[in-house]
Structures are given as C-alpha cells and as structure tokens.
Amino acid sequence: MARETTLVLVKPDGIERRLAGEIIARFERRGLELRGARLVKVTKPMAREHYADHTGKPFFKDLVDFITSGPVLALAVSGESAISVVRTMMGATNPLDSAPGTIRGDFALELSENIV
DSSP: OOEEEEEEEEOHHHHHTTOHHHHHHHHHHTTOEEEEEEEEEOOHHHHHHHTGGGTTSTTHHHHHHHHTSSEEEEEEEEEETHHHHHHHHHOOSSGGGSOTTSHHHHHOOSSSOOOO
16 A cells, blocks of 8 residues: 545535634544645635636536635645545535445535535
C-alpha cells in the first residue's frame, strides 16, 4: 500500500455546526495523520475552478454559492491508502445514501450541504 496525502474540505455547514474537531478526530482514530490545516474563505473564482467538472450542470450555481457562503477548513490528511480511506469515511455524496458511521451519514442534513 502507498502512503498518500489527500485534501478534505470541511464545508461551511460543518464549520457553522462546529463539527471540524469531530471530523479531524475521526480521521486520527482511523490512523490518518493531519499534515496541515487552513481556514479559508473560498472566492467565487476559486470555487468555479475547484468544481469545473460540474460547469453547466443545473446545480453548479448553488454549489458555488454554498461553498463561498462561509469559511471552509482545508485539511491535508495522509496515511496508507489515504484517498480511499477518506472517501469511505466521508460516505456517499447524498447523505440519504450514506451509511451510518460515515461523516455524511452521521452529520449531513441534505445533498447540497453535506459537511465534507
């Protein structure tokens, strides 16, 4: 297995609901290492670039508006197979499809505001 580093964004709803500490703790309990963290205000141009794959989709504007609505905690998380481990821990994009025990399954309230 390869040691990897991946980006995790705790989105504005996660910050507003004060879930960042619990999210970081979950990664650490799973054996992942927090390599860096920065609280950022995502600008509209940054958001459009980050979500470029979704340009032209019906939800694109709402996605950009949401990610720019408040602070975002950008985390660099590393460990063995960190990318797949983090994806599994986050759960499905739609919280209704996320298993209990995943971050989205436990904390997300709706598809457009899904914590990470």
